[in-house]
Amino acid sequence: xxxPLLAIRGxxxxxxAVQVLFGVELDVHxxxxxxxxxxxxxxxxxxxxxxxxxxxxxxxxxxxxxxEISRMAPHRIPALGIGYVPQGRIVFxxxxxxxxLEMGAFLIGxxxxxxxxxxxxxxxxxxxxxxxxxxxxSLSGGEQQMLAxxxxxxxxxxxxxxxxxxxxxxxxxxxxxFEQLVDLKRQGRTLLMVEQNAARALELADRGYALExxxxxxxxxxxxxxxxxxxxxxxxxxxxxx
Amino acid sequence: xxxxxxxxxxxxxLIGGLLAGALYAxxxxxxxxxxxxxxxxxxxxxxxxxxxxxxxxxxxxxLGLNPVVALALVVPAAFLFGYGLQAVxxxxxxxxxxxxxxxxxxxxxxxxxxxGLLIFxxxxxxxxxxxxxxxxxxxxxxKPRAAAGAVAVALALGVYFFLERTRLGKAMxxxxxxxHVATICGIDTxxxxxxxxxxxxxxxxxxxxxxxxxxxxxxxxxxxxxxxxFAIIIIGGMGNFLGALYGGLLLGVVEAYVGGVLxxxxxxxxxxxxxxxxxxxxxxxxxxxxxxx
Numbered sequence: 459x460x461x462p463l464l465a466i467r468g469x470x471x472x473x474x475a476v477q478v479l480f481g482v483e484l485d486v487h488x489x490x491x492x493x494x495x496x497x498x499x500x501x502x503x504x505x506x507x508x509x510x511x512x513x514x515x516x517x518x519x520x521x522x523x524x525x526e527i528s529r530m531a532p533h534r535i536p537a538l539g540i541g542y543v544p545q546g547r548i549v550f551x552x553x554x555x556x557x558x559l560e561m562g563a564f565l566i567g568x569x570x571x572x573x574x575x576x577x578x579x580x581x582x583x584x585x586x587x588x589x590x591x592x593x594x595x596s597l598s599g600g601e602q603q604m605l606a607x608x609x610x611x612x613x614x615x616x617x618x619x620x621x622x623x624x625x626x627x628x629x630x631x632x633x634x635x636f637e638q639l640v641d642l643k644r645q646g647r648t649l650l651m652v653e654q655n656a657a658r659a660l661e662l663a664d665r666g667y668a669l670e671x672x673x674x675x676x677x678x679x680x681x682x683x684x685x686x687x688x689x690x691x692x693x694x695x696x697x698x699x700x
Numbered sequence: 701x702x703x704x705x706x707x708x709x710x711x712x713x714l715i716g717g718l719l720a721g722a723l724y725a726x727x728x729x730x731x732x733x734x735x736x737x738x739x740x741x742x743x744x745x746x747x748x749x750x751x752x753x754x755x756x757x758x759x760x761x762x763l764g765l766n767p768v769v770a771l772a773l774v775v776p777a778a779f780l781f782g783y784g785l786q787a788v789x790x791x792x793x794x795x796x797x798x799x800x801x802x803x804x805x806x807x808x809x810x811x812x813x814x815x816g817l818l819i820f821x822x823x824x825x826x827x828x829x830x831x832x833x834x835x836x837x838x839x840x841x842x843k844p845r846a847a848a849g850a851v852a853v854a855l856a857l858g859v860y861f862f863l864e865r866t867r868l869g870k871a872m873x874x875x876x877x878x879x880h881v882a883t884i885c886g887i888d889t890x891x892x893x894x895x896x897x898x899x900x901x902x903x904x905x906x907x908x909x910x911x912x913x914x915x916x917x918x919x920x921x922x923x924x925x926x927x928x929x930f931a932i933i934i935i936g937g938m939g940n941f942l943g944a945l946y947g948g949l950l951l952g953v954v955e956a957y958v959g960g961v962l963x964x965x966x967x968x969x970x971x972x973x974x975x976x977x978x979x980x981x982x983x984x985x986x987x988x989x990x991x992x993x
Contacts, residue, residue, distance in 0.1 A: 525911055536886035544884070550877045553870065565869065565886040572867075609885070658814045 460527055461481050461524070463488050463648055464509070468518035471501075471508045478504045480672040481518065486617060491639075491649045493659035494682065495693050502517055502652040504546060504682035505669070509650075510542050511535050520614035523616070537565055547603040547622035551595030555586055556595050562612030579608040584640075600631030607638060618642065620651040624658070636662065656693045660684045668693055708838045713956045715839055719849030721952020722920040725905040726852040728932040728944035731861065736876040736939035738794050740801040744808035745904055746926035750919060751812060752778055752905025754820060756912040757933045760827045767827055768847055774909050775902045776933035782901025786894040794893065797904065809922070824916035827850025848910035854947055855906050859899060863941060872896055876939065924968075930945045931971040937985030946986055950974070 464486040470599075471479040476608065484690055486492045494502045507513040509520055520528040522572030541562075550558050555581045556576060563575045582588035583604050589597060594605055603623060610618055623639065624632040636658055642649060653659035660666050663680035668689055676689055684690045723747035731745045756767040756772045765773075785808070792800040863869040871903045874882040884891055911917060932951055936943030951971055959967035978985065 489703055510721050512883070531888075532883045533886055535887045536884060542884045544881055548878055550874050550881070552872060552877060557870050561870060561882070561885045561887070562868070563873055564874075568865075613886075 462486060463520075463523060464650065465521045466505070466509070466518070467507065467521075469508060469515055469520065470517035471504050471513050471515045472684070473504075473513070477516075477671050479508070479515075479673075480679075482669065482672065484667055484677075486650050488616070488647060488648055489646055490665060491643055491651070491663045491680075493656075493666040494652045494664060494669060495654075495656035495659060495683075496675075497693070499652075499671070500669040501672040502623055504668055505673075506542075506650065506652055509535075510540060510619065534551035534597060536615070539613070539616035541613065541615035541618045542625060543603075543606045543610045543618065543620040547599060547606045547623075547626075549594040549597070549602045549605050549609070551593065553593055553594060555594055555597070555605060556590040558609055559586070559612060562584065562609035565613060569627055575612050579611055582611070583608050597651055598631070599627050600634055603627060603631065603635055607635075607642075614687075616650045617650060620649065622652055622654060624653065624655050631697060632658075657684065709960070711847065713960045714953060715841060716845070717818070717953030717956030718949060719841070719845045720789070720854070720956065721949035722849040722852035723907050723910055723948075724928060724932055724951050725945045725948025726903055726910075727940055728857045728929050728948045729856050730903035730907075730934070731905075731929050732933045732936070732941055732944040733859070733872075733896055733938055734900045735933065736941070737872055738803070738876075738893050739798075740790065740794065741798070741930075742790075742897075742900070743802060743805040743926065744812060744901065745805075746922035746929060747809045747816075747909065747919075748782070748901045748904035748949050749908035749925060749960055750816060750917060750922050751781075752908025753912040753917050753921075754908075754919075755814060755905065756909035756986070757820075757825050757827055760829070760912075766829050767913050770825055771851070771906055774905050777918040778905030779898040779902040783896075783898035783903070784895045786897035790897060791890065791893065811927075813922065814901040820919060821916050822920065824918050825912075826916045829913055835891075842914075844913035846872070848914055851910050852907060855903060859903060861914060862943060867890075928971045931975040933985075934975055935985060937987035940985065942986040943985055943987030950986075 460579060462485040466482060466484040466675045469479050469482040470477065482505055484505065494505060498501050504513055508515050514587060515528050519526055522540065527535065527538065530548055550561060559576045560572060563572045566575060585601060586608055589614065594602060594655055596607065623635050639649065639662055651659060660680040660683050666680050666683045668673060668676040668683065676683060676686065727749055731742060734740055734742050752774050756770050759765040759770040759773065789804060793804045805929065830847065832843055832844055834841045836842060863873055871882065872892050874885065875887060875889050878887050928951065932947040933944050938948030951974065952953045954970050954974060955967040956968045
């Protein structure tokens with residue numbers, strides 16, 4: 459197998475006195491979709507917050523494309539090629555759709571290149587183009603999630619990290635967002651996602667990690683995890699979703 | 701009372717009010733920018749204004765510079781001062797409980813006021829330039845007031861367009877909405893805060909330099925202004941740049957009318973009356989910043 463794009467080893471993270479991660483291990487290879495599942499409090503979101511620098515690890519290593527990034531200033535992470543879609547589809551509500559995307563391309567200094575990056579995302583999400591002059595706060599939840607994904611794609615990242623992309627969306631929009639993730643997969647993008655909708659995440663993912671109380675519990679292919687009765691019982695709510 | 705309904709008198713008061721209000725607006729916009737970007741209430745904001753006023757006075761007394769010309773020196777110097785102050789002091793209280801930043805900026809205020817008293821004493825100063833008035837039809841506009849008002853409006857609108865149109869200005873708004881999400885867009889929030897505080901200091905100092913032409917001031921003058929400034933940003937909407945602009949103009953006009961109809965003492969109190977009114981009718985301010993987190 460190829461060298462992992464992202465390699466997490468022995469990761470420990472604490473918020474103040476409360477330790478959340480106790481030695482998490484995780485790999486993402488180029489072109490892969492990796493899902494992290496687990497109940498609330500398992501530390502799923504903390505893993506990716508630590509990767510993007512919004513939480514600080516106390517131990518362990520995070521290597522991206524061979525480079526240790528766990529001590530890097532968080533605003534330097536996007537330039538490495540990591541895009542992030544925050545939990546709760548956070549957009550800049552008081553800015554237009556177009557300006558939100560432009561913020562995703564903030565690191566591109568040249569105006570014309572920034573313009574091209576915005577146009578590329580508009581081409582991929584025609585709905586956002588229709589609403590480009592609207593304030594992002596006036597979009598529906600699903601459209602805001604689309605915008606958050608578009609913003610994360612602005613720098614054409616090598617890895618896109620999604621924190622609970624379907625959380626709090628209506629079923630119709632959950633379908634829409636998963637369709638978009640399938641699209642991203644088809645484009646050959648590398649995705650790392652944390653998702654409470656474990657069944658759908660594992661259906662989409664090449665591989666999955668099931669966390670429990672800040673430790674690795676199971677890791678296998680998405681299909682194998684879906685078929686594993688223990689995983690189904692613990693993570694998919696009994697019989698799980700057909 | 702009858703002559704107060706005379707359109708010429710009303711128009712004259714309106715013009716005077718708008719010109720004075722433009723200075724309030726410029727000052728309040730800076731205070732609101734800092735609050736919006738880093739959720740810090742800068743008690744020393746009006747003292748930064750007086751730094752600008754005294755700088756203009758010194759440049760006039762030594763080099764004979766007109767305060768409008770002196771802006772070319774005062775504004776960049778104040779920006780650097782604000783940028784540095786953010787880096788060495790204010791950064792330490794960002795994200796801390798409000799009391800920490802109130803105490804820190806109160807400390808800056810005490811320091812600046814007393815430095816001012818030490819260097820300049822408590823006598824009132826003024827910068828007498830541009831005697832005389834423009835006469836437009838039946839209206840009389842004193843030249844320094846016209847210049848101060850025009851400069852204030854131009855600078856406030858300039859900063860507004862910077863925030864609305866430029867990449868850096870948009871990044872500043874992004875940081876004020878969601879600092880973490882701005883960070884993951886690659887925006888260095890610390891640098892943005894330093895620029896924001898530098899801009900606010902520059903706006904305050906510019907307001908001060910303009911003030912020097914039309915008011916007499918001492919280092920203690922800041923007290924009146926900071927209180928009015930707080931009233932303005934609450935009237936306009938906390939953290940809302942345009943709200944501060946409208947709030948400042950509104951206060952200027954209302955003060956002018958109240959001063960014209962009643963007395964100037966009443967005019968001094970009207971800011972707080974307006975504040976109470978707005979809080980009763982529309983607690984989020986004119987430009988309702990209910991979504992400010």
